[in-house]
Each structure stands twice: as structure tokens, then as C-alpha cells.
Amino acid sequence: MIKIKNISITDIIEPDVIQLNVSxxxxxxxxxxxGYLLVKKGIVEERYIDAMLKACNDLGPYIVLVPxxxxxxxxxxxxxxxxxxxxxxxxxxxxxxxxxxDPVHTVIALASDDNKNHIGxxxxxxxxxxxxxxxxxxxxxxTTEEVISLLLENNVQKTC
Amino acid sequence: xxxxxxxxKSKEKKDKKxxxxxxxxxxxxxxxxxxxxxxxxxxxxxxxxxxxGGFNDxxxxxxxxxxxxxxxxxxxxxxxxxxxxxxxxxLFRGDKESVRENIYTELKK
Numbered sequence: 485m486i487k488i489k490n491i492s493i494t495d496i497i498e499p500d501v502i503q504l505n506v507s508x509x510x511x512x513x514x515x516x517x518x519g520y521l522l523v524k525k526g527i528v529e530e531r532y533i534d535a536m537l538k539a540c541n542d543l544g545p546y547i548v549l550v551p552x553x554x555x556x557x558x559x560x561x562x563x564x565x566x567x568x569x570x571x572x573x574x575x576x577x578x579x580x581x582x583x584x585x586d587p588v589h590t591v592i593a594l595a596s597d598d599n600k601n602h603i604g605x606x607x608x609x610x611x612x613x614x615x616x617x618x619x620x621x622x623x624x625x626x627t628t629e630e631v632i633s634l635l636l637e638n639n640v641q642k643t644c
Numbered sequence: 645x646x647x648x649x650x651x652x653k654s655k656e657k658k659d660k661k662x663x664x665x666x667x668x669x670x671x672x673x674x675x676x677x678x679x680x681x682x683x684x685x686x687x688x689x690x691x692x693x694x695x696x697g698g699f700n701d702x703x704x705x706x707x708x709x710x711x712x713x714x715x716x717x718x719x720x721x722x723x724x725x726x727x728x729x730x731x732x733x734x735l736f737r738g739d740k741e742s743v744r745e746n747i748y749t750e751l752k753k
Binding site (some may be wrong): 542543544546549550551559584594602606610 | 716733
């Protein structure tokens with residue numbers, strides 16, 4: 485087995501990577517705004533945002549993994565400097581072109597500077613995403629603290 | 645009941661299946677569905693190996709029996725490889741039944 489650093493969501497989620505009630509005119513703007521939080525935090529270079537946009541355009545809107553939630557991301561070599569996550573909730577939900585899961589009300593941008601250390605983070609995120617009720621609560625959240633507590637509630641540590 | 649299960653264990657279940665689990669980057673959605681896919685394959689009694697990656701990695705692996713993916717539609721160059729494909733995105737919505745059905749059907753062929 486490959487040894488991985490099991491960094492979970494508790495280690496990296498902070499209020500300054502969360503923005504609520506964000507206005508965005510379209511898919512690209514929503515991805516850009518979520519990505520920009522990672523740029524400001526020093527987790528990614530600006531070109532990482534372009535790579536996220538390109539991935540979504542090239543491969544289609546598969547990043548809308550569950551109803552209402554898109555998870556844009558790119559490869560580590562596209563300009564990721566660290567492991568991070570940012571979350572925006574949208575003032576008005578936007579169609580991303582994913583028939584089954586549109587419209588999108590929450591965008592969670594992910595970045596990882598290598599192929600392995602994001603796995604713990606994804607495990608905790610997965611617990612959250614699969615819980616429809618929690619996802620809807622996040623959409624309705626009024627404060628960043630609420631968002632953080634929704635993510636942490638589900639964070640039962642699992643060994644990979 | 646037990647003997648029945650054993651009798652049904654045909655050759656198709658004894659051969660080790662090489663399953664490629666792919667998404668756009670090979671990092672996020674494939675990692676998220678990994679445990680669910682693994683569970684389905686275990687429940688089916690298959691011997692298997694899951695190789696995780698992005699689309700560009702598929703050509704680097706020989707004798708893949710089945711591609712599982714979160715991206716639909718697949719890029720043309722992947723479709724042209726002629727490897728059976730099952731889209732597993734609906735696992736995120738908890739729809740395990742249909743995905744399981746599709747995977748078992750493809751592995752029986």
C-alpha cells in the first residue's frame with residue numbers, strides 16, 4: 485500500500501475560502517469565482533482556474549456530481565501549490581449543462597499539489613455530498629460557520 | 645443456498661478482471677466513487693483489480709476488461725478503443741442498483 489498523508493476537511497476548511505450568496509452570470513463565472521478564492525489563499529496559481537474551465541468545457545459538465553453541486557478541479561501540474569478547497573453558494577442557481585443535476589447552487593473548487601494527499605479530503609467530502617439533506621442545508625446557509633459545521637458534522641474519520 | 649452460489653461461480657468470476665476507473669483528471673470523481681465501485685465488484689464475487697486514472701492513462705494499460713467512468717459522454721478517442729464502458733455517475737445519487745446491473749452485465753459478456 486502507498487502511504488498517504490490523510491489530510492481531512494477539518495485541517496483545511498477556513499472561513500476565508502467560503503463565500504455565500506455569490507452572483508454569477510454563468511458557469512464559467514461561477515467556476516472562476518470559486519477558483520479565485522484558492523488563488524487569494526495562495527493554494528493555486530491563476531492558470532489553475534483556466535485549467536478548471538478548460539476541463540469543464542472539454543469533458544462536459546460531469547463535475548456536477550450530485551444535484552446542485554459542482555466540483556471543478558484540475559490536475560496538480562496545472563498550477564496547484566497546495567491542498568485546498570473553496571466553496572461558494574450562488575445567489576441564483578445556474579445551469580451547467582448537466583441535465584440530471586442542474587441547476588447548480590453550490591460550487592466546491594478543489595486543488596491538490598500531488599495525486600495522493602487529497603484522498604482523505606475527498607473521503608470527508610464524499611460523506612457530505614451523499615447526504616442530500618446536508619447539501620440542501622449548505623445551499624440555504626446564512627453564515628460561513630454554518631457551512632463549516634455542515635462539513636465537519638459528517639467528518640467521521642475513515643482509514644483508507 | 646451456499647452450494648447454489650458455488651455452482652454459479654462460473655469461469656467469468658474466476659478470471660481476474662482488470663477494471664479501469666476513469667474521470668477527467670483521474671483524481672476527484674474517480675476517488676469519490678472508488679469505494680462504491682469496489683463494493684459492487686466484491687458483492688458480485690469477482691476477482692478484480694481497479695486501476696484509477698484519467699482518460700489519457702487508458703492507453704497505458706493493456707487488457708482492460710471494463711472501463712467505469714463518471715464522465716458522459718466519453719471522449720471519442722476512448723469510445724474508439726472498443727472497451728466496454730459503464731457510466732457510474734448515478735452512484736452519487738445513491739442509485740446503486742442500475743449501476744450494479746450494468747457492471748455485472750458487461751462482465752458476463
